[in-house]
Amino acid sequence: MPISERKRLLRETILDASEQIMAAHGIGALKARDIARAAGCSLGAIYTVFTDIDDLVLAVNSRTLTRLEAQLSAYPEPQERLPEAAISWMVSLSLIYLDFASQNRLLWRAVFEHRMAARPLPEEQARQHQALFAFIERPLEQLMIENDAEARMLLARSLFSAVHGIVALGLEEKLTGMSMESLKQQIRIVVSASTVGLLARAFGVAAF
Amino acid sequence: MPISERKRLLRETILDASEQIMAAHGIGALKARDIARAAGCSLGAIYTVFTDIDDLVLAVNSRTLTRLEAQLSAYPEPQERLPEAAISWMVSLSLIYLDFASQNRLLWRAVFEHRMAARPLPEEQARQHQALFAFIERPLEQLMIENDAEARMLLARSLFSAVHGIVALGLEEKLTGMSMESLKQQIRIVVSASTVGLLARAFGVAAF
Numbered sequence: 001m002p003i004s005e006r007k008r009l010l011r012e013t014i015l016d017a018s019e020q021i022m023a024a025h026g027i028g029a030l031k032a033r034d035i036a037r038a039a040g041c042s043l044g045a046i047y048t049v050f051t052d053i054d055d056l057v058l059a060v061n062s063r064t065l066t067r068l069e070a071q072l073s074a075y076p077e078p079q080e081r082l083p084e085a086a087i088s089w090m091v092s093l094s095l096i097y098l099d100f101a102s103q104n105r106l107l108w109r110a111v112f113e114h115r116m117a118a119r120p121l122p123e124e125q126a127r128q129h130q131a132l133f134a135f136i137e138r139p140l141e142q143l144m145i146e147n148d149a150e151a152r153m154l155l156a157r158s159l160f161s162a163v164h165g166i167v168a169l170g171l172e173e174k175l176t177g178m179s180m181e182s183l184k185q186q187i188r189i190v191v192s193a194s195t196v197g198l199l200a201r202a203f204g205v206a207a208f
Numbered sequence: 209m210p211i212s213e214r215k216r217l218l219r220e221t222i223l224d225a226s227e228q229i230m231a232a233h234g235i236g237a238l239k240a241r242d243i244a245r246a247a248g249c250s251l252g253a254i255y256t257v258f259t260d261i262d263d264l265v266l267a268v269n270s271r272t273l274t275r276l277e278a279q280l281s282a283y284p285e286p287q288e289r290l291p292e293a294a295i296s297w298m299v300s301l302s303l304i305y306l307d308f309a310s311q312n313r314l315l316w317r318a319v320f321e322h323r324m325a326a327r328p329l330p331e332e333q334a335r336q337h338q339a340l341f342a343f344i345e346r347p348l349e350q351l352m353i354e355n356d357a358e359a360r361m362l363l364a365r366s367l368f369s370a371v372h373g374i375v376a377l378g379l380e381e382k383l384t385g386m387s388m389e390s391l392k393q394q395i396r397i398v399v400s401a402s403t404v405g406l407l408a409r410a411f412g413v414a415a416f
Contacts, residue, residue, distance in 0.1 A: 087416070112380075113321075154386070158374050158394040165373020166366050172320075178362070186366040192416035193405030198397075200404050208295070208400035 011049040014039045019060050019107070027057060027110040057114050058125055064107045065128040068100050072135045086139045087195045093135055094163045094187045101167050102180065112168075133157045145198045159194060166190060219257040222247045227268050227315070235265060235318040265322050266333055272315045273336040276308050280343045294347045295403045301343055302371045302395050309375050310388065320376075341365045353406045367402060374398060 001009075017038035021030055032053060036043045050056040075092055078085040101108045121129075136156035146152040170183040178186070200206040209217075225246035229238055240261060244251045258264040283300055286293040309316045329337075344364035354360040378391040386394075408414040 112377075154390065154394060155397065157377075157386075158398050161374040161377040162370035162398055163373070164377060165369040165371065168376075169320075169365075169369040169372060178365075182362065186362060188416065189363065189406075189409075190366050190370055190402060192414075193409060194398060194402045195405065196408050196414045196416070197401030197403065197405035200408065201397075201401060206400075206404045208396065208404070 007049055010039075010041060010045060014041065014046055014049060014056070015059055015063070018056055019063060022057075022060055022110050023104070023107050026106045027113055030057065054114075057110065058122060060107070061111045061114060062125060062128060064104065064111055065125075065132070067104075068097070068108075069128070069131055071096050071100055072132070077138065081142060083143060083199060086143045087192055089139045089142075090136065090159075090195055091188050091191045093139075094191050095184060097163060098167050098170075098184065098187060102171060105171065112164075133160050136160050139195075140198075143195070143199060143202070145195075145202045155198075159191075162194070163187060163191065215257055218247075218249060218253060222249065222254055222257060222264070223267055223271070226264055227271060230265075230268055230318050231312070231315050234314045235321055238265065262322075265318065266330060268315070269319045269322060270333060270336060272312065272319055273333075273340070275312075276305070276316075277336070277339055279304050279308055280340070285346065289350060291351060291407060294351045295400055297347045297350075298344065298367075298403055299396050299399045301347075302399050303392060305371060306375050306378075306391065306395060310379060313379065320372075341368050344368050347403075348406075351403065351407060351410070353403075353410045363406075367399075370402070371395060371399065 014035060018030060018035050021034060021038065030053065032043055032046055035046060035056075039046075046056070050059070072093055075089075075096060078089050133153065133156045136159050137152055140146060140152050140156055140159075146155050166183070166187055170178050170186070197206065201208060222243060226238060226243050229242060229246065238261065240251055240254055243254060243264075247254075254264070258267070280301055283297075283304060286297050341361065341364045344367050345360055348354060348360050348364055348367075354363050374391070374395055378386050378394070405414065409416060
């Protein structure tokens with residue numbers, strides 16, 4: 001086996017092991033020693049394929065974001081160009097996000113909890129975050145809410161963040177005793193209400 | 209000095225030291241050894257006034273929540289019972305939340321990051337979280353959005369969570385390069401839009 005192929009395999013094995021540890025115990029439990037044991041490699045081998053543990057966490061987070069993107073992409077863009085269809089589109093994307101977060105609790109949390117001391121987010125990871133916001137931009141565009149691309153991007157990011165907040169605090173038993181059904185209903189209400197309000201603003205019915 | 213008074217003073221000193229460490233370096237940096245050094249007491253003394261470090265973090269978080277509550281309480285309830293006044297009231301409360309989070313970044317983050325292994329949140333802390341949601345319930349009540357108290361409480365919690373999400377991801381440089389002014393504008397838009405949409409629903413103009 002050529003060295004490059006051996007390295008690729010080692011990288012995948014370490015990535016799989018790290019993902020399993022993070023999925024089961026969270027980002028705080030990721031220790032080089034345990035990764036090496038689970039991957040069946042030496043401690044030093046990790047650093048031949050990853051710069052450091054931050055680099056490894058980023059690679060796991062990138063996998064998580066890729067899976068989330070795939071689930072959001074699978075939702076078919078509505079054929080009818082009706083406000084109701086666009087609103088239900090936004091609600092559906094939000095519910096996909098909730099389901100993903102709920103089923104990948106610790107991996108999803110790791111995407112948001114991971115902070116790198118004084119290092120900016122690598123370009124690829126930043127692009128993946130942008131791609132998430134872009135899912136919200138499409139229905140906003142169809143509804144002709146914010147015709148300026150920059151303003152639409154900012155708004156998509158804010159709506160994404162709002163849904164993220166409801167999902168994050170909702171899943172955190174600490175703050176709520178909310179059932180999954182009730183959480184879905186709340187997302188439906190808040191996302192629909194925001195969109196109706198934004199439409200009222202776009203059509204000059206409400207000023208804010 | 210009676211023992212009870214000495215204990216009270218020791219508790220305050222340890223609490224002050226812990227708060228300073230958490231404010232400067234975050235919850236992850238809170239170590240018993242450092243607390244004892246900063247408070248000028250022995251390691252064992254900490255455990256005469258706090259059950260464990262979780263108990264201590266909860267006490268710091270409770271202080272943080274009390275300060276946040278005080279700032280939200282300071283905002284005067286609008287005299288006029290107009291929809292515009294109630295919407296601007298909700299926006300103002302959200303902006304107070306943003307300012308507080310921005311000025312108390314790590315202490316505020318500790319309230320949400322602190323997770324206790326398999327222990328429910330103590331009643332007093334749960335009450336403090338409820339009190340935050342209650343600030344949103346008052347304008348919703350005035351606007352006659354959700355006349356059922358239980359539904360209103362759930363909605364207040366969801367709107368709080370939505371604003372929390374915008375603030376949390378907005379302040380996290382990682383996900384955004386948003387300026388504070390732009391962040392405030394986004395909060396204004398999303399909170400106003402949600403409230404207008406909820407009003408449209410309450411008045412039977414929109415169904416969702």
